[in-house]
Amino acid sequence: xxxxxxxxxxxxxxxxxxxxxxxxxxxxxxxxxxxxxxxxxxxxxxxxxxxxxxxxxxxxxxxxxxxxxxxxxxxxxxxxxxxxxxxxxxxxxxxxxxxxxxxxxxxxxxxxxxxxxxxxxxxxxxxxxxxxxxxxxxxxxxxxxxxxxxxxxxxxxxxxxxxxxxxxxxxxxxxxxxxxxxxxxxxxxxxxxxxxxxxxxxxxxxxxxxxxxxxxxxxxxxxxxxxxxxxxxxxxxxxxxxxxxxxxxxxxxxxxxxxxxxxxxxxxxxxxxxxxxxxxxxxxxxxxxxxxxxxxxxxxxxxxxxxxxxxxxxxxxxxxxxxxxxxxxxx
Amino acid sequence: xxxxxxxxxxxxxxxxxxxxxxxxxxxxxxxxxxxxxxxxxxxxxxxxxxxxxxxxxxxxxxxxxxxxxxxxxxxxxxxxxxxxxxxxxxxxxxxxxxxxxxxxxxxxxxxxxxxxxxxxxxxxxxxxxxxxxxxxxxxxxxxxxxxxxxxxxxxxxxxxxxxxxxxxxxxxxxxxxxxxxxxxxxxxxxxxxxxxxxxxxxxxxxxxxxxxxxxxxxxxxxxxxxxxxxxxxxxxxxxxxxxxxxxxxxxxxxxxxxxxxxxxxxxxxxxxxxxxxxxxxxxxxxxxxxxxxxxxxxxxxxxxxxxxxxxxxxxxxxxxxxxxxxxxxxx
Numbered sequence: 001x002x003x004x005x006x007x008x009x010x011x012x013x014x015x016x017x018x019x020x021x022x023x024x025x026x027x028x029x030x031x032x033x034x035x036x037x038x039x040x041x042x043x044x045x046x047x048x049x050x051x052x053x054x055x056x057x058x059x060x061x062x063x064x065x066x067x068x069x070x071x072x073x074x075x076x077x078x079x080x081x082x083x084x085x086x087x088x089x090x091x092x093x094x095x096x097x098x099x100x101x102x103x104x105x106x107x108x109x110x111x112x113x114x115x116x117x118x119x120x121x122x123x124x125x126x127x128x129x130x131x132x133x134x135x136x137x138x139x140x141x142x143x144x145x146x147x148x149x150x151x152x153x154x155x156x157x158x159x160x161x162x163x164x165x166x167x168x169x170x171x172x173x174x175x176x177x178x179x180x181x182x183x184x185x186x187x188x189x190x191x192x193x194x195x196x197x198x199x200x201x202x203x204x205x206x207x208x209x210x211x212x213x214x215x216x217x218x219x220x221x222x223x224x225x226x227x228x229x230x231x232x233x234x235x236x237x238x239x240x241x242x243x244x245x246x247x248x249x250x251x252x253x254x255x256x257x258x259x260x261x262x263x264x265x266x267x268x269x270x271x272x273x274x275x276x277x278x279x280x281x282x283x284x285x286x287x288x289x290x291x292x293x294x295x296x297x298x299x300x301x302x303x304x305x306x307x308x309x310x311x312x313x314x315x316x317x318x319x320x321x322x323x324x325x326x327x328x329x330x331x
Numbered sequence: 332x333x334x335x336x337x338x339x340x341x342x343x344x345x346x347x348x349x350x351x352x353x354x355x356x357x358x359x360x361x362x363x364x365x366x367x368x369x370x371x372x373x374x375x376x377x378x379x380x381x382x383x384x385x386x387x388x389x390x391x392x393x394x395x396x397x398x399x400x401x402x403x404x405x406x407x408x409x410x411x412x413x414x415x416x417x418x419x420x421x422x423x424x425x426x427x428x429x430x431x432x433x434x435x436x437x438x439x440x441x442x443x444x445x446x447x448x449x450x451x452x453x454x455x456x457x458x459x460x461x462x463x464x465x466x467x468x469x470x471x472x473x474x475x476x477x478x479x480x481x482x483x484x485x486x487x488x489x490x491x492x493x494x495x496x497x498x499x500x501x502x503x504x505x506x507x508x509x510x511x512x513x514x515x516x517x518x519x520x521x522x523x524x525x526x527x528x529x530x531x532x533x534x535x536x537x538x539x540x541x542x543x544x545x546x547x548x549x550x551x552x553x554x555x556x557x558x559x560x561x562x563x564x565x566x567x568x569x570x571x572x573x574x575x576x577x578x579x580x581x582x583x584x585x586x587x588x589x590x591x592x593x594x595x596x597x598x599x600x601x602x603x604x605x606x607x608x609x610x611x612x613x614x615x616x617x618x619x620x621x622x623x624x625x626x627x628x629x630x631x632x633x634x635x636x637x638x639x640x641x642x643x644x645x646x647x648x649x650x651x652x653x654x655x656x657x658x659x660x661x662x
Contacts, residue, residue: 027560047563047591054588055559108577164425168400168609169522169576176523176556183525183558186588299547300555301525 006267010278013285014064021060021292026299027051054186062185062249063291064284065193067256069200069246071283073239074257075264075275076204080214080232081140087257088243090144091236092151096125097247099154102161102174114177115192115248122244125150130233143236179303180251182291189249196245201280203238208273211235215270255308256283259316266320286312356481359474360444360463362451367460370439370482374432376450377443380464382614383475385607386492386647389483390415394435397423399608400575406655411607414650433457439482466613468533469540472496476615492647496618500540503625506632507542515628517543518567518594519611521554522576524583525562529555533613534573541624542632543569563591569628570594572602574609601627604659606644606652619643623660637661 023034029048036044037052074087081090088094100121104114132146133139165171204211210231213221221228243257264278287304290311294302352368375381375396382399384390393415401407401422412418423431426447432440437459442450444465451461462482466475473493480489507514517538519528528534529550538545546565547555570592572578580600589595603610603620610620619640626636637657644650 025560026558027563050588050591051560051563166400166402166575169573172522172526172554173576176526181556183556295558295560299550299561300557303556 010281017285017288018060022056058187058190059182059185060288061190063182063288065197066246066250067283067287068280069197069242070257071260071279073242075261075279076239078261079211091129091147092125093122093240093243095151095154097122099158101177102158105173106161118248119244126240177251180253180305182250200238200242211272253305255312358462359465364460372437373439374437375441376447377441379466380441382608383479386615387485393421395421399612472613514544515568516546517569518546519571521573524578526554526556534611537621541628543628566593568593570600574603574605
């Protein structure tokens with residue numbers, strides 16, 4: 001009964017958030033016009049129609065998909081590294097993607113290829129990490145250390161690019177991208193995000209039982225017939241795809257991948273078959289709500305990466321304190 | 332012993348370069364600066380100020396300087412080369428280090444109040460006077476022009492520059508008043524389509540002087556990223572795009588989302604030209620930016636912008652505007 005209510009709430013959360021974002025924005029669009037644009041009915045001004053169908057809707061869906069991808073990857077990474085402090089940054093994906101985007105902006109590559117660069121370099125970073133780890137025994141420790149090293153290397157390259165970038169045009173573009181934003185998310189971006197998110201979520205959900213085994217000791221897992229190394233590599237690649245896709249569309253958005261899985265675990269318990277979908281739904285809902293704030297609070301946009309930290313962290317601190325006060329814990 | 336030697340050397344050097352004159356000026360940070368004249372070797376840490384040396388015809392005194400968004404080999408580079416063949420040796424892409432600056436043996440350093448307020452202190456131990464400048468608005472441009480005119484002994488030319496500007500502001504004001512036309516709602520876009528100049532920026536002052544109504548005047552700070560809904564709310568009738576960055580009028584005109592905006596529907600979207608420096612940067616060339624804006628905002632104003640621009644470059648820079656640039660300005 002209680003689980004049923006939680007499940008319903010989790011599904012409703014992103015749905016309500018997306019619906020709400022259709023009705024809220026800086027440009028006043030009446031309730032009837034929003035509904036009229038969606039149905040679609042006549043008598044809706046062209047401006048309102050464009051705003052609802054081509055600005056607010058793709059942006060809200062984009063936020064949901066980015067949030068879901070980041071939260072899901074965070075949840076699986078925390079599981080396979082048996083470490084609750086892990087998120088997408090652990091394997092250098094974010095640093096690689098950030099460097100890729102900055103490089104594309106520096107070289108003056110067209111806008112629509114910037115996300116491809118981010119995606120490619122995010123993958124390259126993890127590829128390097130896995131390569132190093134494979135060479136040195138493939139333990140979790142080696143993976144984490146090589147992840148930190150590769151990530152730091154790309155961060156240094158990124159710093160170099162920022163240093164030489166033209167402060168009039170290139171540097172602001174890089175900074176904007178690094179702070180994270182869903183501004184200008186159109187339907188083509190939603191399609192790209194959807195494909196990766198569906199593929200990634202599908203694969204990970206199919207693996208959900210075996211993921212539980214990865215939280216065990218490697219020898220125990222082997223005794224149960226699971227090749228931990230191979231499974232881990234596979235999961236890392238899928239998680240990386242999810243992060244790279246999210247980062248390449250929305251820039252650097254921290255915190256969601258780290259904390260949402262904890263909130264999900266607090267609600268559903270540690271079983272991956274429940275934590276994964278719960279993380280996705282919560283990540284989706286939260287990012288939609290935060291993006292709603294980012295585009296409505298002020299005349300100018302508040303970068304999403306800043307907002308996730310300022311609004312999200314205190315909110316979750318409260319949540320955790322209540323959870324701990326009730327004697328709950330999480331793995 | 333060593334101290335004694337140092338004193339002796341200093342005395343000798345001092346005798347060798349016997350000062351021909353001493354000038355005490357108050358710079359734009361309010362510091363009293365003692366300068367030995369004539370000033371022959373200038374290091375400029377402030378790209379905007381560097382451009383004043385060219386307008387005042389003293390570019391041969393520049394030994395090292397940053398510029399404004401200048402890339403070697405670009406059309407602006409070629410243009411500057413034709414009035415200053417020594418450019419490659421004095422051009423620096425990023426701010427030079429203290430030692431790099433000292434190695435050029437400057438007898439004056441120009442720095443920005445905004446970026447390098449501590450430059451004065453930095454050069455004190457080396458007995459190099461620093462003049463802090465703040466050419467970020469009309470008032471600042473005036474002060475910078477007068478101050479540099481005095482320092483380089485070209486007061487008459489500085490005065491001519493300023494009276495040219497004053498005459499232009501008056502001419503535009505009376506022409507706009509004579510037309511009895513409304514002030515078009517105007518937006519100034521930067522290196523991204525949704526990045527706009529705030530009310531505290533020079534670009535907004537230019538719009539006002541050119542007879543436009545700056546819609547983003549209430550934004551504070553520097554460039555601001557806004558949501559497209561905010562743009563719909565403002566509904567600008569004219570959009571100017573900064574000379575730097577990759578945004579083109581076609582980007583906006585061909586984007587169906589932007590068709591809800593008046594300026595796009597009436598195709599009044601213009602990319603600002605640049606010759607030596609971008610015309611929206613507060614250098615003397617921005618006087619032409621103002622003129623150009625006025626003719627775009629009020630096409631019936633009766634000013635021959637090409638003739639004016641050609642005459643300005645001929646008089647103040649000794650530069651004949653090539654046909655390629657004439658097309659850009661007419662465009």
